[in-house]
Amino acid sequence: MALLQIDNLTVQFETATGWFKAVDGVSISVEKAEVLAIVGESGSGKSVAMLAVMGLLPWTAKITADRMLFEGRDIQNISATERRALIGKDIAMIFQEPVASLNPCFTVGFQIEEVLRVHLRLDKKARRARAIDLFCQVGLPNPEERLNSFPHQMSGGQCQRVMIAIAIACSPKLLIADEPTTALDVTIQKQILDLIMDLQAKNGMGLIMITHDMGVVAETADRVVVQYKGKKMEEADVLSLFENPRSNYTKALLAALPENATGDRLTTVSDFFDGNPEPAPSAGTNGVNA
Amino acid sequence: MSDNTMLEVRDIRRDYELPGGLFKPKKTVHAVKGVSFKLERGKTLAIVGESGCGKSTLARMITFIDEPTGGDLLIDGTKVDTRPGHLTKDMRQKVQIVFQNPYGSLNPRQKIGDVLGEPLAINTDMPASERRERANQMLTKVGLGPEHYNRYPHMFSGGQRQRIAIARALMLNPKLLVLDEPVSALDLSVQAQVLNLLADLQDEFGLTYVFISHDLSVVRYIADEVMVMYFGEAVEHGTREEVFSDPKHDYTRTLFAATPRADVESIRARIASKKAAAAAA
Numbered sequence: 291m292a293l294l295q296i297d298n299l300t301v302q303f304e305t306a307t308g309w310f311k312a313v314d315g316v317s318i319s320v321e322k323a324e325v326l327a328i329v330g331e332s333g334s335g336k337s338v339a340m341l342a343v344m345g346l347l348p349w350t351a352k353i354t355a356d357r358m359l360f361e362g363r364d365i366q367n368i369s370a371t372e373r374r375a376l377i378g379k380d381i382a383m384i385f386q387e388p389v390a391s392l393n394p395c396f397t398v399g400f401q402i403e404e405v406l407r408v409h410l411r412l413d414k415k416a417r418r419a420r421a422i423d424l425f426c427q428v429g430l431p432n433p434e435e436r437l438n439s440f441p442h443q444m445s446g447g448q449c450q451r452v453m454i455a456i457a458i459a460c461s462p463k464l465l466i467a468d469e470p471t472t473a474l475d476v477t478i479q480k481q482i483l484d485l486i487m488d489l490q491a492k493n494g495m496g497l498i499m500i501t502h503d504m505g506v507v508a509e510t511a512d513r514v515v516v517q518y519k520g521k522k523m524e525e526a527d528v529l530s531l532f533e534n535p536r537s538n539y540t541k542a543l544l545a546a547l548p549e550n551a552t553g554d555r556l557t558t559v560s561d562f563f564d565g566n567p568e569p570a571p572s573a574g575t576n577g578v579n580a
Numbered sequence: 581m582s583d584n585t586m587l588e589v590r591d592i593r594r595d596y597e598l599p600g601g602l603f604k605p606k607k608t609v610h611a612v613k614g615v616s617f618k619l620e621r622g623k624t625l626a627i628v629g630e631s632g633c634g635k636s637t638l639a640r641m642i643t644f645i646d647e648p649t650g651g652d653l654l655i656d657g658t659k660v661d662t663r664p665g666h667l668t669k670d671m672r673q674k675v676q677i678v679f680q681n682p683y684g685s686l687n688p689r690q691k692i693g694d695v696l697g698e699p700l701a702i703n704t705d706m707p708a709s710e711r712r713e714r715a716n717q718m719l720t721k722v723g724l725g726p727e728h729y730n731r732y733p734h735m736f737s738g739g740q741r742q743r744i745a746i747a748r749a750l751m752l753n754p755k756l757l758v759l760d761e762p763v764s765a766l767d768l769s770v771q772a773q774v775l776n777l778l779a780d781l782q783d784e785f786g787l788t789y790v791f792i793s794h795d796l797s798v799v800r801y802i803a804d805e806v807m808v809m810y811f812g813e814a815v816e817h818g819t820r821e822e823v824f825s826d827p828k829h830d831y832t833r834t835l836f837a838a839t840p841r842a843d844v845e846s847i848r849a850r851i852a853s854k855k856a857a858a859a860a861a
Binding site for chain 2: 331332446475476477478479480483491502503504505506507508509528529532533542543544546547548549551555556557558
């Protein structure tokens with residue numbers, strides 16, 4: 291049984307010109323202890339699909355799916371109370387902007403202990419000890435002192451470590467990382483990716499890595515889903531995706547990597563579609579705003 | 581050789597004074613601690629380093645936005661008097677900058693035509709009709725069209741806005757263009773288009789680029805020379821081949837080791853080591 295299984299997920303938003311499909315019939319499944327990367331450019335619906343799984347989209351979004359199962363349990367039509375018990379405990383998420391996703395009014399210690407209080411009902415002493423242990427795991431120096439810091443007193447990389455500590459606080463079964471390193475320097479990116487991959491291997495978590503960086507995909511994923519304008523273009527294991535991409539869009543993406551440049555010019559995505567900006571998707575297209 | 585040097589920087593420094601408080605003494609931050617280099621006409625120098633290493637401060641000094649606290653700046657063989665009010669119009673026209681964030685660097689209430697015409701209106705006494713004509717020509721050069729003249733920035737995508745920012749920088753026919761992370765905010769496919777555009781423009785106008793980036797794969801593609809900065813100092817400087825094939829400084833090596841590799845061999849190696857680890861466990 292898959293850890294997370296989504297069949298035919300569609301997310302729509304109402305706009306002045308009618309319903310806009312941000313995610314259009316996407317099916318995704320993640321096994322236990324598997325690393326799935328979802329790649330796509332901005333506006334390809336990769337984040338929206340995962341926010342729909344987490345139930346974090348605003349009420350204006352219309353979410354439909356044939357099936358949305360977490361460990362065989364339906365998570366599409368559960369009550370808010372049930373969802374709150376699940377999210378943050380069994381499914382956790384790391385967001386792109388570490389500094390913006392922490393609450394500036396509270397110390398990071400308060401924010402990590404809040405998770406432990408709500409989900410695990412630990413007492414004050416046990417919370418403190420667990421928080422220090424988690425800060426050690428994510429490699430923050432001086433954990434006792436750090437617990438009393440506010441987010442603005444820490445660097446971007448440190449804030450992202452705090453975010454990871456909060457996400458893994460309840461040993462989730464599935465971790466969704468939404469562009470966890472986009473806002474960070476390349477040396478810090480390496481540290482954070484290594485950290486996430488270590489924790490994933492150690493805890494046997496399922497991991498969904500949302501990214502637009504093919505380098506990050508190559509370094510982390512077992513399996514890859516390529517999305518473009520809300521549609522799934524291709525799904526393959528990481529080696530065959532890079533060795534032998536099937537969809538035209540994936541071929542174009544790989545050719546646009548500067549390290550794959552042949553001669554003086556970089557191949558752009560439109561070179562692959564002969565002036566036609568849309569790659570031919572597997573199914574029929576519907577009105578997607580450019 | 582000396583007349584072929586477009587930009588020369590000698591031991592340039594920039595300190596920022598942080599004001600003290602009641603209980604806090606004054607503090608000086610040395611953002612750039614004495615950097616020197618020469619750059620030939622028509623070449624591209626890439627400056628690499630992590631955030632806070634002073635690469636943007638250096639860019640601001642080269643484009644006269646910030647006044648250096650020490651050292652000399654020579655552009656096209658002339659020493660620049662960087663004191664406020666002493667800059668000549670001529671010098672301002674020679675150097676232009678493109679910023680990182682194309683969403684923040686365009687005025688949302690200004691039409692694209694006016695964005696492109698403004699440098700001409702301020703720096704030259706060109707009549708309006710000619711300014712309009714030049715703006716339209718430039719729009720075509722950067723891959724947009726005259727139909728975009730009357731549109732506002734919000735009507736454009738990120739890649740198109742960066743094209744507009746590049747077009748604005750080129751309106752005064754500069755010799756030296758400073759690009760401060762011009763493609764960091766763009767998607768991979770759009771990034772390729774903008775990099776191609778920059779290469780075309782360099783050929784056409786004989787431009788010299790100072791290209792600031794933290795993405796080594798982009799640097800490897802576009803640069804002739806590479807300078808690595810670390811805590812305000814240039815720790816490594818050489819041609820692209822020298823730096824990439826034989827990095828001397830520890831920080832450069834760390835940087836290379838941290839860059840994700842997207843080739844098939846490294847993926848194969850990673851999967852193999854993962855399997856081995858799983859088998860051992």
